[in-house]
Amino acid sequence: MTSIDTDRRLLLVHAHPDDETIGSGATMAKYAAEGARVTLVTCTLGEEGEVIGDEHAHRVAHLEDSLGEHREIELANAMEILGVADHRLLGGAGRYRDSGMMGVPDNDDPDCFWRADLLAPAADLVAIIREVRPQVLVTYDDFGGYGHPDHIQAHRVATYAAALAAAPSYRPDLGLPWEISKVYWMAFPKSVIRRGIAALTAIGDTSWFTTLDPDDLPFACEDEAVTTVINAEPYVDRKLAAMGAHATQISVEDGFFALSNSLGSQAMGLEYFRLVRGSVAGEIDSEGYETDLFAGL
Numbered sequence: 295m296t297s298i299d300t301d302r303r304l305l306l307v308h309a310h311p312d313d314e315t316i317g318s319g320a321t322m323a324k325y326a327a328e329g330a331r332v333t334l335v336t337c338t339l340g341e342e343g344e345v346i347g348d349e350h351a352h353r354v355a356h357l358e359d360s361l362g363e364h365r366e367i368e369l370a371n372a373m374e375i376l377g378v379a380d381h382r383l384l385g386g387a388g389r390y391r392d393s394g395m396m397g398v399p400d401n402d403d404p405d406c407f408w409r410a411d412l413l414a415p416a417a418d419l420v421a422i423i424r425e426v427r428p429q430v431l432v433t434y435d436d437f438g439g440y441g442h443p444d445h446i447q448a449h450r451v452a453t454y455a456a457a458l459a460a461a462p463s464y465r466p467d468l469g470l471p472w473e474i475s476k477v478y479w480m481a482f483p484k485s486v487i488r489r490g491i492a493a494l495t496a497i498g499d500t501s502w503f504t505t506l507d508p509d510d511l512p513f514a515c516e517d518e519a520v521t522t523v524i525n526a527e528p529y530v531d532r533k534l535a536a537m538g539a540h541a542t543q544i545s546v547e548d549g550f551f552a553l554s555n556s557l558g559s560q561a562m563g564l565e566y567f568r569l570v571r572g573s574v575a576g577e578i579d580s581e582g583y584e585t586d587l588f589a590g591l
């Protein structure tokens with residue numbers, strides 16, 4: 295059991311259960327294993343998420359509204375696998391409801407995250423920031439990675455809360471002001487996607503992934519914008535196991551699992567980020583990337 299090194303505190307703000315594992319699971323496992331305090335805030339329970347497999351079909355939202363509850367359990371199991379003890383649901387379970395994809399009727403639900411007055415979830419997050427006092431915040435870019443309303447809203451709430459948490463005049467009842475030193479957006483560099491497609495094509499793979507064009511992918515990021523890579527290859531097994539814990543969302547037969555078999559753990563263990571507040575520091579790798587989220591602190 296590693297003792298928690300309270301000198302290094304990392305906060306991640308994600309939209310739905312499973313986003314944290316897919317986007318940043320290896321990084322979370324690595325820093326947790328190295329003794330940093332890792333805190334995950336999930337904004338909604340993903341009640342509108344599509345459900346994979348017959349076993350969980352009865353949990354589909356609105357028919358029998360137990361999907362959120364079930365996903366809370368999946369999230370807890372995934373966090374246990376990643377070694378992340380501190381995970382919270384923004385405002386408490388069920389406070390902000392999954393908004394569904396852009397343009398669907400769920401976006402009009404007054405309880406959905408997308409409709410929330412930005413100041414309410416931001417205040418919930420300010421209380422967490424002032425309590426945990428993270429030096430590093432990880433969240434999505436301003437397009438929410440791929441345009442899902444909850445991801446865009448998670449970006450806005452995290453950005454807004456980071457600013458408000460540092461302002462002594464804002465809600466002193468929520469704790470002493472705290473300024474986050476480094477803010478990162480998760481990133482998926484185009485060159486990495488191209489290399490992955492080339493590697494799969496070379497071994498004769500013809501799956502959906504090889505048909506993609508990085509220039510058409512909304513989540514693909516220009517390489518010049520990417521500043522940082524976390525090499526967490528030893529934690530890929532945990533990341534995959536945590537994905538498996540999100541059984542209503544991620545199929546073990548395809549997608550990431552198939553990719554991980556084909557591309558190997560080295561590719562799966564690299565997670566990329568864009569530094570948008572603070573300065574790149576510390577060791578720089580041969581591709582010019584910063585290699586530690588806490589570097590320079």
Ligand SMILES: [Zn+2]
Binds near residue numbers: 309310313442445
């Ligand atoms: Zn999501």
